[in-house]
Amino acid sequence: MLSQKSNQVLVSLYMIVCNSLSNSKINSLEPNDIPQEETRYSRIFLAFFAVALWIVVVPYLGFNISMMLLVTATMIIIGHCRWWQIAIMALALSFPINHLLAAVLKVYLPSGSIFG
């Protein structure tokens, strides 16, 4: 029963995506369109993968370490930054945020089973 329903959901989603794709093709054929900016899907996929990986590793590495890695990865993916900028940002967005939220706002971010 459940698999039948999930199949229906998948088919519906597939049809929506197909419809959207076909619409976008029709739109791209219009002659007076302003040329769209080039989109680098590989970058988007990498960014998505980095966030997904962050969700997986954060229970093990804790917020501080995992956020440092995520910020580093994101800045490398975006590009146009120097190594010292990456280092400063990675440090600034991990330890201080964790301590600020815990000390001032009493909001506790996840601590890891390996690094604490």
Next chain:
Amino acid sequence: MIENFYYAISTVFLWQNLLLIVVGTAIGMVFGALPGLTVTLAVTLVLPFTFDLPPESGIILLTGVYCAGTYAGSISAILINTPGTPSSAATAWDGYPLTKQGRSLEALSVGLHASVLGGLISAVALIFFAPMLAKTALAFGPAERFALTFFGLTIIARVSGKSLPKGLISALFGLLIATVGVDPIMGVPRFSFNTFYLYGGVGMIEVFIGIFAIAEIFNQIGKRAEAAHHKKIDSQAKRIRWKDIVPHYWTVLKSSVIGIIIGVVPGTGGSIASFIAYDEAKRSSKEPETFGKGSLEGVAASESANNGVTAATLIPTLTLGIPGNTVAAIFLGALLIHGLTPGPQLFVNQGGLMYTIMVSFIMANIVMYFQGRVALKWFDKIVNIPASILLPIILTMCLVGAYTISNSLNGVIVALIFGCVGYAMIKFEYPSAPMVIAIILGGMVEESMRQALILSDGSPMIFFTRPISLAFFALTVFVTFSPIVLKLWRKAKGNTDTKDA
């Protein structure tokens, strides 16, 4: 009344209480501006600090947090396309396009002034019309609430942009998301996939973080690096001035009144008020085509309505003991903790305290204005930070915000999934506004409709035999069909004129 009013002024203007307002508004502004940290959370965290204070001072502190927190949701909505509170979602529709055009300070300025005016008008309504408006609140049962929220759903047609079918698909998807979680009447889990987290439904803030912020981050990352930042503007060349709001005074007044009327009805809140006010502003605007593309009028309408709700929500809370929303419920709790029982007798027995609350609302909005003036110039500099620095900061805020809502990584997963959905919507030009409206109003529509049908033993006639409900349905029909009728009438008139010529 006069002696209570004098007592209120003398209490609010004590330096200790003024300091509490300043501290409260500052806390509210920080919580409201950070996505994921809600005004409810701010009021809840501040509540324990009020236990040792006199009742007046405690309520004054909470008022400051509430007013500023409600306003500050617009800051992140305008600057980084992430509404700090659900009621700021409509602000993001026009605020963020303005930021993209390099007019962020203008948008922030209009947002601040509209919020302050909305808050002040709401506070005046609380002072003069509280008992009268409380009677209106009592007239709202499930049938009326359904008619009101259903009317709210008709806005979808106006915010669908170029393609109505795409808008409807987006809205239907939103309604589907709104059904996730335990059934509000029968208690049966729906689309929860046996996940405990989904029993409570998909979190609104997590969805907004995904749809608005993470989707925009993906969008910016996907573009070429040189294009992946906003227009740089000389922020110092512009100032926050009252002049920006002058052309929109009528919109602000109208939206504030909408906010007050909706705020008085328990169980509705700022989101529906801002949507209805936005829709009304668009309908009556001379430039409706600019809405959704960067209209200052849209920002003014949304912000004045959601701040118009603030004091109005307390009207049923103070006069009837019925909290209008979560924050009002916390206010109710604070009053009870201090040994005060809300209800009509509170005005008789504790008139001084009641007027202190009302005056503190006015004072909180004034303090918020001056704090906002100082803070906004700094907030505005955010848009001039290079994308390689700004995007990781926003991403961190999003992930932290999505985590803190439920204190679990499930919120982050939901935000990431909706980030992908939001990015697909940007790429295929599906408007996100109908989906947001449907997610916010879907639950309310369903719950109130089913409650009404239980009361009427399943007869839908309950919606048409009660005057307020019938009036809202008539308004829904009018708003939906009047543009079509008008269009046909103009067309017919045009044809007649051509024939005559």
